[in-house]
Each structure stands twice: as C-alpha cells, then as structure tokens.
Amino acid sequence: MSNRVIVMDIGAYSSKVGFAGEDTPSLEFFTRVGKPKYQDLDKKFMKLDQEIYVGDEIQSVGLYKIFRPVQNGKIVDWDYFKKIIDYSFYNLRVDPTLVNVLFSIQPLFPTEDLKRLFRLFLEEIQCRAFYPLLDTTLVLYSGGFQTGLVVELGESSTRIVPMYNGFQLNHAVEVLEIGGSVLTKYMGEVVEDTTGFSPDSSIRREIMRALKEKACFVSLDYKEDLRRSEQYKKEYYLPDGSTISLSKERFVVPELIFSPKSSYEFSPLHIAILDVIERCDVDLRPELLNKIFLSGGSSMFPNLKSRLYQELELELARREKENQFVKIIAPRERTNSVWIGGSILALLPEFSERWITRASYFRNGIPKHLL
Ligand SMILES: Nc1ncnc2c1ncn2[C@@H]1O[C@H](COP(=O)(O)OP(=O)(O)OP(=O)(O)O)[C@@H](O)[C@H]1O
Ligand SMILES: [Mg+2]
Known part of the structure; x- marks a missing residue:
C-alpha cells in the first residue's frame, strides 16, 4: 500500500513530494x-x-x-500548477491512476479551489483517491499531537493556528504578512544600503536568498549586538568568485520578525502568538502555550526558538501572566514537518476509511465536512 500513497506539500517556494511511510520526501524542488x-x-x-x-x-x-503558480497559499495559475503536479508524478516514476494523493492545503484555502483540486486529481488526472488536509493538522501529526499552536513561517506568510483535537479554531487564526519572500527582499535592501550590492536582477535576488539562509541568525540581544556588530563580520563568496562582507546585516534582517519596522503592517511574532492564544477558550490557553510548534523554512534561522521564548516570557510578564509555562517544539527537520505529518497520517489504519475514492466522488460528490 505505502508506495501507492503520495503525499504532496506544494508551497509557494518549494514542493515536497514523496511516498507515505518514508521519513523524507523523495522530491524537493522549487515551485x-x-x-x-x-x-x-x-x-x-x-x-x-x-x-x-x-x-x-x-x-x-x-x-x-x-x-510561480502557488502564492499566499492559493493556486494562482492552474495550468502551471498542473505542470508542477505532472512533473511530480513523472519524477516519482508512478502512474498517477494507480495512486492515492494526500494533499496539504493552507488555512483559509478557498472552497472553490478545493472543488477544483478534486476535479483535477480525480477527474482529469484520475488518481485512485484524493484527500486534502490542513497543513497545520499535518505539522501537529508530525509530532504526534492533535492539540497545540502551530506557528508556520513559510515563504509567503506566517500562519499562527490553534488546533484542538485535530480541528482548527478558525476564529483565532492569524496570518502575518511576513515570510521568506519579505525577508529576502529586506535582505536585498539592507545589503544594498550597507555594501552597494544591488539586487537588481533575478540572479542577484537568488544570491540574496542564499545569503539570507547561510548568513543570518536571530539576535538574542539586539541592542548589544548592534553595538558590537564588528564581531559578526564575515566574508561570503558570491558565484562570480568575488566576496561580500556582512556583519550587522546578518541579524538585522530576521529582526523584522520580532520588531517589524513601521512600514510593515504585521505585529511582532510573540505579540501575535499571545493574541491568538487569548482568542481561544480560557481552559485551552495553558495547553496551547505549552505546545507551540514551529515549522516552515523561515523558522530555520539560528536562535529563533530561544528568542521567541525570551520574548514570550517578557510579554507574559508585561501582561501580568508570568506564571504560565511556555514550551516551544522545533524539530530539526521542521522545513518538512507538513510532509512528514502527511507521511505518518496517510498510513494510519483509521485513515483508510477517509479517502475519497474516484467511485465515491462520482457517486456522492465531495463530503460536506470537507468544504
Ligand atoms: N536555513 C534557513 N534559514 C532561513 N531561511 C530559510 C532557511 N532555509 C529555507 N529558508 C527560507 O524558507 C522559505 C521557504 O520556506 P518553506 O519551504 O516553508 O515555504 P513554502 O512551503 O514553499 O511556502 P508556503 O508554505 O508559504 O506556501 C524561503 O524563503 C527560504 O529562503
Ligand atoms: Mg509550506
């Protein structure tokens, strides 16, 4: 069975695709x-x-x-999206008509698009069965939980989603307009400002992204680090063989997550997290605070977890709630947490009942609870 179930997490930046039951996706490629x-x-x-x-x-x-056919958690070009799906099946070397597909969707995915996904996978591609699942549910599953607060820092945004017994608490979900793409753009601005290296072409913007991933870290004491930024000075090689010297740029960029400049309209991550928790039932709040799951590529900056912990403690003290217990879970493989959760869930015996097979889709349509 396992090689008949394909798990797909098609993100704005990268796609993770592979066989359920495996530890990592067989394919990871730019979307x-x-x-x-x-x-x-x-x-x-x-x-x-x-x-x-x-x-x-x-x-x-x-x-x-x-x-880029996927943006902000939505499919913006279906023809190109189909190319991504065809490419996935082709490179997995599977016949799509013989497989079940578990597909991750982001919170607030439009219902019309969900119907279109069913049409694409079950009518057009003719997969054996299809099932869409919230990526946040999958992140929790990757850690073996069904209740917790998922904080997913992806490419297009940061999603803060409280989950209770596998259900998303919709009224409290918060989406912040900060993710990898905003950080890469900001990296370009900061680096141009300090070094004159201008991100004025697609290749140079790619360089900025790579530098961001390689050089940046979250500061644990921002004012102090700014004062002694020389100690972080480091040379980085560029593809043309030249070098670029970075120091404060390395921590100024991810600082945006915790102290957004006034030109950005999103809240600092820790404030948004506590606001989301406060929108949930009072009895559930301690458990959410105690099970904060980090996931997504932009959660990979070194020190992000420690800084978030610091800021949450400080903010709880400011709100006179310092006796609360904060726990942040940040597995090393968290860029793939969505996919890993799908890989685990798809093969659970109880999940086998949930698949929407082609026959049931044509007979009964899409079950109401999925729309
Ligand atoms: N080590 C790293 N440090 C910092 N950022 C990183 C690191 N690795 C990847 N990223 C960034 O993570 C972002 C991609 O994250 P991810 O793969 O979670 O996005 P996605 O799933 O494609 O997008 P989305 O879920 O928003 O649709 C990119 O901007 C990338 O530069
Ligand atoms: Mg993603």
Whole structure:
C-alpha cells in the first residue's frame, strides 16, 4: 500500500513530494515554471524545443521568465500548477491512476479551489483517491499531537493556528504578512544600503536568498549586538568568485520578525502568538502555550526558538501572566514537518476509511465536512 500513497506539500517556494511511510520526501524542488527568454537562440544552439521548464529543470533563473503558480497559499495559475503536479508524478516514476494523493492545503484555502483540486486529481488526472488536509493538522501529526499552536513561517506568510483535537479554531487564526519572500527582499535592501550590492536582477535576488539562509541568525540581544556588530563580520563568496562582507546585516534582517519596522503592517511574532492564544477558550490557553510548534523554512534561522521564548516570557510578564509555562517544539527537520505529518497520517489504519475514492466522488460528490 505505502508506495501507492503520495503525499504532496506544494508551497509557494518549494514542493515536497514523496511516498507515505518514508521519513523524507523523495522530491524537493522549487515551485516554479519557466519559459526560456531566448527561445530562438536556445533552439539554434542548444537544440532545445521544450517550451516549459519545471522545478529543477530550470538551471539558471536569469535565462527564463519565471512563473510561480502557488502564492499566499492559493493556486494562482492552474495550468502551471498542473505542470508542477505532472512533473511530480513523472519524477516519482508512478502512474498517477494507480495512486492515492494526500494533499496539504493552507488555512483559509478557498472552497472553490478545493472543488477544483478534486476535479483535477480525480477527474482529469484520475488518481485512485484524493484527500486534502490542513497543513497545520499535518505539522501537529508530525509530532504526534492533535492539540497545540502551530506557528508556520513559510515563504509567503506566517500562519499562527490553534488546533484542538485535530480541528482548527478558525476564529483565532492569524496570518502575518511576513515570510521568506519579505525577508529576502529586506535582505536585498539592507545589503544594498550597507555594501552597494544591488539586487537588481533575478540572479542577484537568488544570491540574496542564499545569503539570507547561510548568513543570518536571530539576535538574542539586539541592542548589544548592534553595538558590537564588528564581531559578526564575515566574508561570503558570491558565484562570480568575488566576496561580500556582512556583519550587522546578518541579524538585522530576521529582526523584522520580532520588531517589524513601521512600514510593515504585521505585529511582532510573540505579540501575535499571545493574541491568538487569548482568542481561544480560557481552559485551552495553558495547553496551547505549552505546545507551540514551529515549522516552515523561515523558522530555520539560528536562535529563533530561544528568542521567541525570551520574548514570550517578557510579554507574559508585561501582561501580568508570568506564571504560565511556555514550551516551544522545533524539530530539526521542521522545513518538512507538513510532509512528514502527511507521511505518518496517510498510513494510519483509521485513515483508510477517509479517502475519497474516484467511485465515491462520482457517486456522492465531495463530503460536506470537507468544504
Ligand atoms: N536555513 C534557513 N534559514 C532561513 N531561511 C530559510 C532557511 N532555509 C529555507 N529558508 C527560507 O524558507 C522559505 C521557504 O520556506 P518553506 O519551504 O516553508 O515555504 P513554502 O512551503 O514553499 O511556502 P508556503 O508554505 O508559504 O506556501 C524561503 O524563503 C527560504 O529562503
Ligand atoms: Mg509550506
């Protein structure tokens, strides 16, 4: 059975796809589709006649016009999205008509799009069965929990989602407009300001992203670190062989998560987390505070967990609630928590009843509780 169940987490930035029951996704690739900018030259010199390139087929972003079919948790281009799905099946070497697909969706995914996903997987691609699940449910499952507060720092946003017995408490969900893309852009601004290196092309923006992932960390004492920022000075190699020297840029960028500048409209992460918890039932609050699950690529900055802990304690004291117990769970493989949760859940015996098979979809449609 296990090699018949495919788990898909198609994010705005990267797609994680693989077989349920395995520890890690077999495929991880950028969720992007590219059309060569210089197609005539390509054809002449490289004998390429492919029009569309997907995921890791795109070797150098500068040579392609890039399309990102998933943005802000929504599918914004269905044709290109289908290319991503086809690419996934092809590279997994599976016949899609022989598999079940567990598909992760973000909180507040539009109902119309959910119906369209069913049509795509069960009518068009003709998979054996399909099931959409909230990514936050999957994050909790990856840790073996059904109640807790999921804080997912992805590419397009940060989602703060309280879950109780596997159900999302919709009224309290908060989505902050900060994620990897905002941080990469900010990295570009800060680095241009201090070094003059301008992120003025798609290749240079890619460099900024890579530098952000490699060089940045969250400060545990921001004022003090600014004062002695020289001690963080480090040279980084750029792809053309030159180097760039970074010091305070390394912690100024992720500081945005905890102290957003006035031009950004989102709340500091710790404040938003406590506000979400306060919107939940008073009896549930201690448990949520005690099971804060970090996940997503942008949660990978070193020290993020410690700083969040510090800030939560301080803010609880400010709100005169210092006797509360805070626990943050941040597994090392948390960029893949959504996928891992799906990999575990899809093979649980009790889950086998939940699949929407093609036959039941055509007979009864989509069950109401899923819409
Ligand atoms: N080690 C790291 N340090 C900091 N940021 C990182 C690190 N690794 C990845 N990222 C960032 O994480 C972001 C991608 O996160 P993730 O893979 O969770 O997004 P996604 O699932 O594609 O997007 P979303 O869930 O928002 O649709 C990118 O901006 C990437 O630069
Ligand atoms: Mg994601």
